[in-house]
Amino acid sequence: MLPLGKDIKKYMHKSTTIQVFTCNAFQENTYLVHHEKTAWLFDPGCVTQSEQAKILQYIQEHHLQVEKICITHSHIDHVLGLAWACEIFGIAPSVHALDMPTLLQVPNYAPMYGFQVALPNLDHAEILQTGQILQLQDIAFEVRFVPGHAPGHVAFVNHAEKYIISGDVLFKNSIGRTDLPGSDPEELPKSIRSQLYSLGDDFVVYAGHGTPTSIGKEKQNNPFVRA
Numbered sequence: 043m044l045p046l047g048k049d050i051k052k053y054m055h056k057s058t059t060i061q062v063f064t065c066n067a068f069q070e071n072t073y074l075v076h077h078e079k080t081a082w083l084f085d086p087g088c089v090t091q092s093e094q095a096k097i098l099q100y101i102q103e104h105h106l107q108v109e110k111i112c113i114t115h116s117h118i119d120h121v122l123g124l125a126w127a128c129e130i131f132g133i134a135p136s137v138h139a140l141d142m143p144t145l146l147q148v149p150n151y152a153p154m155y156g157f158q159v160a161l162p163n164l165d166h167a168e169i170l171q172t173g174q175i176l177q178l179q180d181i182a183f184e185v186r187f188v189p190g191h192a193p194g195h196v197a198f199v200n201h202a203e204k205y206i207i208s209g210d211v212l213f214k215n216s217i218g219r220t221d222l223p224g225s226d227p228e229e230l231p232k233s234i235r236s237q238l239y240s241l242g243d244d245f246v247v248y249a250g251h252g253t254p255t256s257i258g259k260e261k262q263n264n265p266f267v268r269a
């Protein structure tokens with residue numbers, strides 16, 4: 043029995059529970075969202091045995107069935123555990139077509155960061171479409187296209203429960219980097235304003251790094267992109 047530790051946080055919404063596992067050297071947030079016994083995994087960055095074991099332990103303790111693995115974008119820190127997760131849960135990832143090249147690049151540059159990364163089998167990958175509605179049982183998630191940090195970056199919006207799983211677009215008092223290959227410094231503020239700031243102030247932002255924030259707080263305080 044592993045101690046879950048302070049790097050694992052839980053947020054309860056009306057119909058879904060969000061479990062955050064902060065993983066790898068980049069302190070990336072891997073999210074497990076579940077409704078009753080059905081779970082979706084977002085951005086599996088779990089790379090060490092202990093990070094993977096904590097996720098499995100949580101799944102087993104709560105008798106969850108992992109049904110989908112969603113990728114906001116395919117930078118190394120968000121996919122370090124992707125091949126592992128796809129294999130162990132027997133599912134293919136869901137990713138935007140414009141981020142497929144980003145994903146295919148990861149094994150090439152991973153050694154620079156000291157990692158050996160395998161890709162999952164992508165033959166049956168689900169290609170996410172802008173505006174698509176994904177159903178976690180009766181809970182709907184809208185796929186919003188938010189390029190700028192990565193070319194095929196998407197955010198998953200739960201309108202009923204007012205939250206977003208948003209990857210590396212908007213952080214508490216910060217925004218995603220735009221100096222990486224495939225980044226676009228002009229596109230990112232546009233994505234934030236049109237796709238995220240257009241949501242209600244009370245929407246919670248579950249970002250790829252750091253603690254959650256809200257749309258209202260960032261519209262007011264974000265030093266990089268104001269409303």
Ligand SMILES: [Zn+2]
Pocket residue numbers: 115117191192210
């Ligand atoms: Zn990133």
Ligand SMILES: [Zn+2]
Pocket residue numbers: 068070117119120210250251
């Ligand atoms: Zn990241």
